[in-house]
Amino acid sequence: MDAHFTILALxxxxxxxxxxxxxxxxxxxxxxxxxxxxxxxxYGGIVPEVASRQHILALDAVVREALQPLPGGWNDIHAxxxxxxxxxxxxxxxxxxxxxxxxxxxxxPFVGVNHIEAHIYANWxxxxxxxxxxxxxxxxxxxxGGHTLLALLEDHGCYRMLGQTRDDAAGEAxxxxxxxxxxxxxxxxxxxxxxxxxxxxxTLPRAWLRDSYDFSFSGLKTAVLxxxxxxEAREASLQVGAAKGxxxxxGSGPKSGGAPPVSQAGGPPRxxxxxxxxxxxxxxxxxxxxxxxKTVEAARAYxxxxxxxxxxxAANVRLRExxxxxxxxxxxxxxxxxCTDNAAMIGAAAFYRFDVGRQDGWDLDVxxxxxxx
Amino acid sequence: xxDRRARIVHSPHVLDFVSHSAAQTIRVGxxxxxxxxxxxxxxxxxxxxxxxxxLIKGIALGLGxxxxxxxxxxxxxxxxxxGVQRDGMPIYHVDLYRIERMAELxxxxxxxxxxxxxxxxxxxxxxxxxxxxxxxLDVYLGHLSETKRVVxxxxxxxRYEELVDALKKAAFS
Numbered sequence: 001m002d003a004h005f006t007i008l009a010l011x012x013x014x015x016x017x018x019x020x021x022x023x024x025x026x027x028x029x030x031x032x033x034x035x036x037x038x039x040x041x042x043y044g045g046i047v048p049e050v051a052s053r054q055h056i057l058a059l060d061a062v063v064r065e066a067l068q069p070l071p072g073g074w075n076d077i078h079a080x081x082x083x084x085x086x087x088x089x090x091x092x093x094x095x096x097x098x099x100x101x102x103x104x105x106x107x108x109p110f111v112g113v114n115h116i117e118a119h120i121y122a123n124w125x126x127x128x129x130x131x132x133x134x135x136x137x138x139x140x141x142x143x144x145g146g147h148t149l150l151a152l153l154e155d156h157g158c159y160r161m162l163g164q165t166r167d168d169a170a171g172e173a174x175x176x177x178x179x180x181x182x183x184x185x186x187x188x189x190x191x192x193x194x195x196x197x198x199x200x201x202x203t204l205p206r207a208w209l210r211d212s213y214d215f216s217f218s219g220l221k222t223a224v225l226x227x228x229x230x231x232e233a234r235e236a237s238l239q240v241g242a243a244k245g246x247x248x249x250x251g252s253g254p255k256s257g258g259a260p261p262v263s264q265a266g267g268p269p270r271x272x273x274x275x276x277x278x279x280x281x282x283x284x285x286x287x288x289x290x291x292x293x294k295t296v297e298a299a300r301a302y303x304x305x306x307x308x309x310x311x312x313x314a315a316n317v318r319l320r321e322x323x324x325x326x327x328x329x330x331x332x333x334x335x336x337x338x339c340t341d342n343a344a345m346i347g348a349a350a351f352y353r354f355d356v357g358r359q360d361g362w363d364l365d366v367x368x369x370x371x372x373x
Numbered sequence: 374x375x376d377r378r379a380r381i382v383h384s385p386h387v388l389d390f391v392s393h394s395a396a397q398t399i400r401v402g403x404x405x406x407x408x409x410x411x412x413x414x415x416x417x418x419x420x421x422x423x424x425x426x427x428l429i430k431g432i433a434l435g436l437g438x439x440x441x442x443x444x445x446x447x448x449x450x451x452x453x454x455x456g457v458q459r460d461g462m463p464i465y466h467v468d469l470y471r472i473e474r475m476a477e478l479x480x481x482x483x484x485x486x487x488x489x490x491x492x493x494x495x496x497x498x499x500x501x502x503x504x505x506x507x508x509x510l511d512v513y514l515g516h517l518s519e520t521k522r523v524v525x526x527x528x529x530x531x532r533y534e535e536l537v538d539a540l541k542k543a544a545f546s
Contacts, residue, residue, distance in 0.1 A: 013446070048449065086448050090483055098521050146447025167426050168444045176421055176470075218396075218444075223421035226519045273512075 007354075008066065008077045009347035010059070012095030013087025013115045014053050014146075016340070017058035019066035021077070022347030025355070026126045027134070030066045031344040032081040034058040050085070052090035059098050059324030074106060081350030084112035084360075086146065092366040100362055108175070111350040112360040115341075116147055116372045118160070121349035122334040122342070125154045136333060139304040141295045142372075143319070144311030145171035145186070150294060151372060152302050156352040159373040160297055163213025164366035170287055171313045173217035177224050177283050181276050191280045192316055200267075202227075204286045213294050220286055224279060231275055284318055292322045299329055307331045314339040386534040387486040388526040391517065398424045398522060399431035399535030401402050405526075407413020409538055411462055412461055412489035416498030416505055424522045425496045428512065432494060433464055435468060450482070455492070463491030469500040510536060 003024035011018040015036040021029040036054045064359065070076040074111065082099030085092060096112070103110035120140045124133065138153040139162075148165040171188060178187030183194055204223050207216040234341050308329050315336045322333045338345060409432065411416070417425045430442045437456020445451035451466040461545040465486040472478060478501055486493050487506065498505060508530030515523045528534040 051526075090450060144447075164441060165443050166441065169447060172444060172446050218422065218426060222519070225422045225516075249443060368450065369452050 002315070002323055005351065005354075006076055007079045007081050007344045007347045007350050008063070008099075009080075009113070009159045009350055010063070010082040010095040010099045011115070011118075011341060011343040011346045012055045012059070012091050013083045013085070013092060014030050015344070017055045017062050017095075018341060018343035018346075019059075019062045020343035020347050021066050021070060022344055022351065025348050025351030026124050026349075027028040028125055028127070028344045029344055030069050032062050032065045033337075033340075033342050034062050040341050047115075048088045051088055051171065051304075052094055053093040055091055059094060063098070063102075064227070077106070077108065077110060079109040079344055079350065080102070080106075081111040081113050083115045083118065083346055084364055086115055087368060088250075089366055089368045092368065096366055100364075104362065105347060109354065109359050110362070110364075111354050111358065112364045113346045113349045113353065114370055114372060115346075116142055116149070116370075118345040118349040119144065119147075119339075120153070120308055121352065122310055122338040122345040123332045123354070124336045124348045125334065125338055125344055127335050127338060131332075133304045134308060137302055137304050138306055138308055139295060139299045139302060140310060141291060141314075141315035141323075143170045143309075145169060145175065145292060145313075147311060148215050148217075148291075148313075149372060150298050151168060152298070152304075153308075157356050159357065161371075161373045163215065163294065165215045165217065166209070166319055167216050167218035168221060170215070170217060170291065171222055171311070173287065174313070176221055180221075180225055181279060182271060183276070183280070188281075188313060188316060190285055192318070193346040194273075194283045195281035195318075198281040200281065202277075202278045202282040204285050206290050208290065208293075213298055215263035215290060215294070217287065220283065224283055227279055229269065230272065235272075243306050279341070284316070286288075288316070288318045291319060292326055295323060296326050296328065298326060304329055308332040312340045384527070385509055386537050388529050389455050390524045390526070390544075391419040391523045394520055395424065395427045398427040398524065399434070401524065402431020404431075405536075406432035407541050407542055408543065409436060409492050411491060413532075413536070414487065414495070414500045414506060414509040415512060416495050416501075416509050417488040418497070418499045419512075420516065422516035423516055424524070425514055427495050428514065428524070429466055429496070432492075433466075435466055435517045436462075436492065438464060442466065443502070444468060450486070460506065465491055465493045467493065467495040468526055469497040472500045475504055477500065500532065508532060511523065 006023045009020050017034040020031040023029055069072055080099045080103040082095045084096050100110055119142050136155050140151045142149050146169050150162040150169040152160040152162055174189035174191055178190045183190035207219050306329050314333055320333055376450055376535045392416055396463040399400045419425050421498050426444055433442045440453035445466055445468045456462055473474050509532045511527040513525040528537045
């Protein structure tokens with residue numbers, strides 16, 4: 001298809017309002033993301049009603065900014081795309097309806113895009129060093145707050161799901177474990193930071209689910225919970241010992257001399273930073289080990305020419321390092337800004353969808369539970 | 374609050390169960406799923422890692438669903454299809470983990486799920502306290518040890534009392 005074909009893409013599936021202009025499926029003309037993170041951080045999660053309202057407030061400005069670099073403005077746009085799922089129903093609806101309205105009024109083709117597919121297509125976008133197009137067959141590992149899946153890509157629009165999570169998504173596990181340890185939201189960066197420079201020594205279980213490319217992280221989450229409870233019980237018994245004037249204090253808690261780490265009933269646990277760091281590291285290593293091992297196995301089994309990493313958790317440095325170290329073929333990882341939710345990836349996916357003749361009608365509705373393939 | 378708790382303890386319809394593994398939690402869920410009917414509401418409460426999702430995996434199995442049941446925390450609601458013997462009715466799996474205040478429930482479409490065309494299973498149901506229909510099956514899950522969990526089924530209303538009685542028979546006799 002025409003390398004000058006230019007798509008305006010909108011993405012509003014969760015808590016980022018994003019618009020981008022992408023040319024020829026690979027060149028980013030503009031990529032604007034208005035994050036609602038501050039709106040949601042105080043809630044410790046994403047609030048659907050707040051998200052929808054913020055999208056409506058932000059969309060107009062975000063789209064205008066995305067169009068700014070185009071000399072012909074609206075006239076330089078050849079098609080309009082938007083995410084139609086998966087995501088929060090109300091949030092998806094704002095972007096999808098805005099895109100449909102724009103396409104209808106300007107008489108342009110409209111393309112609905114699967115958000116998970118779009119994360120994979122972030123790997124087609126040119127960023128920094130110029131590289132050739134990924135060549136099929138490819139293995140894609142998509143890891144984010146809502147998804148953890150391995151897919152075989154045989155051609156554009158031709159996917160085979162090899163495995164997915166049987167319980168929590170990887171990013172969700174990071175969020176929940178961070179909460180258990182009293183670290184902030186989002187959990188991914190918080191755990192990565194806490195784990196940096198932490199000593200090893202603690203090993204947490206890995207759910208291998210033999211003979212399957214599926215993943216499971218809920219057992220790991222429970223293991224972290226029990227490590228915390230044991231630690232608290234140990235600390236509490238030491239406190240009792242100390243109060244009785246016992247001298248044989250064992251263990252090597254923080255020697256800060258400050259208040260002892262005692263968990264408060266109901267509130268988030270107050271744990272020693274050294275304990276949290278070791279546990280964060282052990283958790284991160286466990287998640288990374290399973291993700292990398294299965295991805296590498298899949299790449300070998302299906303003779304992939306390359307591995308594509310995608311989704312917000314792809315921003316994790318340990319995951320990138322380990323995958324690159326252990327992979328039998330090259331690993332492509334989008335820059336961090338294209339791993340987290342953005343609209344440029346929607347534009348890329350829409351281009352290749354349109355290229356194989358896919359186009360959607362005005363009746364396309366949001367599909368909050370949309371899956372890949 | 375304490376009044377209500379006292380009543381629960383004395384109710385002959387309450388069922389307590391100690392699960393020794395995730396697999397066992399799934400099995401009891403399966404027995405429950407076999408008994409659920411269109412329009413039923415199951416409200417689950419329990420800490421992270423207490424086994425809510427495992428119980429729901431079992432319920433979906435019991436309803437004959439072949440779909441992958443996983444945590445809907447991100448999209449808040451997953452929808453599965455029950456088996457053909459249950460007319461493929463929808464199973465709604467709701468996770469209110471990210472919801473901290475009742476006001477936030479607006480706009481996620483929960484009302485429509487309770488209309489009765491399928492079975493509705495809600496994790497972190499305490500976040501919707503006061504908003505859920507009074508008639509429902511409450512399930513409380515708690516940690517006993519790393520692998521052991523206590524599961525308490527508390528019926529609210531006649532339909533659910535019958536349900537728990539039937540579950541007692543199906544699973545434990």
